[in-house]
Amino acid sequence: MIIMAFKDLLMLYKKNRQFKQRQIFFLIIMVVILLLSSIIISLNDSIFNYINNLTRNSLDARTLSVFPAPSETDIEKLKENKHILSINKQSVTSFLVHSDKFEDIIIRPANSTMFNNLTNNSLICPKEFVPKYNMSEITKKDIINGKEIIDTNIKISLSKKANDIYNSYEKEFKIVDTYDNYKYMLDNNVCLTSYEDFNDIYNFYYPDSNSETYRLFVDDVKNIDEVSHLLDDFGYVSSPLLEVNYASIIFLLIITIVIFIIFTILIYILIKFNIKKELNKKEEEILLYKSMGYEKRDIIKIYTIEYLVLCLIALGITYFLSIIILIIINTIKSNYMSFKMFSIKYDFKEIIVLFVIGIIYPSIIIKQKIKKIIEKRKIIL
Amino acid sequence: MELKKAQKSFWKNGKEIKILDDVNISFEKNKFYLIIGESGAGKSTLINILGLLDKLDAGDLIISSKNVNNLNDKELSLMRLKEIGLIFQDYYLNPRLNAKDNILIATLINKDIKEQREELIEKKMAYLQILDRKNHYPHELSGGERQRVCIARALINEPNYILADEPTGALDEVNAKKVMEILKKLSENGKSVIMVTHDYRNCIYADEIYRLNHGKLVKENKNDFLKKYS
């Protein structure tokens, strides 16, 4: 059989290779295509992540406020539902408190689904901790690395005015862990406590509360409706703290997917156009190989190597460029906390897509085109 | 190599151009065949068919007692490698490779001569008097030298059939004569040389002369030809 030895294939490539205008042009096109792809994938990814967080992890979207106050028996019955994680008598979900070591902190009860064995007098603070009340104007230098303050003891205080007298509440807490607040769609100043600790503060603030409002915590956003209906049947009115607009989310998802598909097709066409143009110029050369007795797959190999080397260089350049772009984006982003919800990163998924665009696409196109040229048969006219 | 009831035609603007119309011919070893035809008669098409680059519409092409119609792609490639050497008017040399490497590419798929290919290339180049040009690139070679590189490439796998399409078309008289003498010598040393041309002056080298006209291949009397054109 006439199969070309790999050694000979490489030797031929080395002798035959060129790095002139045309190759550089091809390289630049590939880098542009790959960079665009990586940006599109990152954006798509961020949008998916954001939606995922919003629908799956957001605490407020999973919390229903229930009115009027359910009776003890109803509470017991409701608790039997597997989607209902807890029912608490609370009109508020959070308190703004001061601390001795930091400025203002917002205290929220951690749910058992998030952190189960949270003991009393412990706090869990964000990985990127910003202990300030006003989050709108914070900059990068306001961020405290949560890891560094683990095991710190802080004293929180809260005061309230009743009958013209200020009462204050003080308590020692120990920061025991950090959490990813972006994942739960919480601000960077929110620390989590146990329910007992939270109720302690609550009882201080509302000592003789006959609040009619209860907070009910659901396991998943998708079960909110079901639980709402159940409450309807019991005769209670309920509404989520954060209303998720599913119509617009689905719209956003469809748009993202459509853009991604159109983009992939466009890129395929663009690469195809370029490689076709290049190979058309080499038609005589390709047919000459055929006339000498080269098999189709040998000819395909010869040209695939030629372009794959360029594609690999393009992938390398793209990789470095995107790392630089990423660093720049992240530096800018970290100055604007509102963008924090969008995580832009370069992970395995992106590398796979870039591999498909940079290696698989060109290989398929070269194979198709060479087959087409070889079928033409003619060499001399 | 034999054509049996060979049919080939092209369609152009709704009109049929007959290239081969019921052509029967056998090409023997040790002979130099010259096929004369006007421009557009189908000479190049005939070379493409004999060189296994184009296919007959009907009829058979038999090479080394194998019917080409029955061969698959792989067997066709092997036959192109072992049986056929092509020489072109425009040489088709790879401008990025030097003379020696242009010949080398024809050997990369030939397992039988893997060990001695370098040696064989040098021998062939010496025989064609281009060995001192082995490191030169096509643009550094004269037309005659380029054609001899092309011939060396066609010969390197020792094929039985040498097919030449207007090999002297781009050459001056001195170089044309050199090429014709090389082809003549090949035909005397066991090869079957088939050359197509429109240039009657090449007739003196041929053993047999045919004229391709309107799809018919008609044998001409060599002596009459020589009288007419010398």
Ligand SMILES: Nc1ncnc2c1ncn2[C@@H]1O[C@H](COP(=O)(O)OP(=O)(O)OP(=O)(O)O)[C@@H](O)[C@H]1O
């Ligand atoms: N693939 C094709 N499709 C259609 N017509 C073709 C094709 N190839 C060749 N022809 C036509 O067939 C005829 C013969 O072409 P060919 O190239 O074989 O002629 P030729 O004898 O080699 O001419 P020349 O001396 O000019 O090289 C021409 O009219 C040409 O236009």
Ligand SMILES: [Mg+2]
């Ligand atoms: Mg021709």
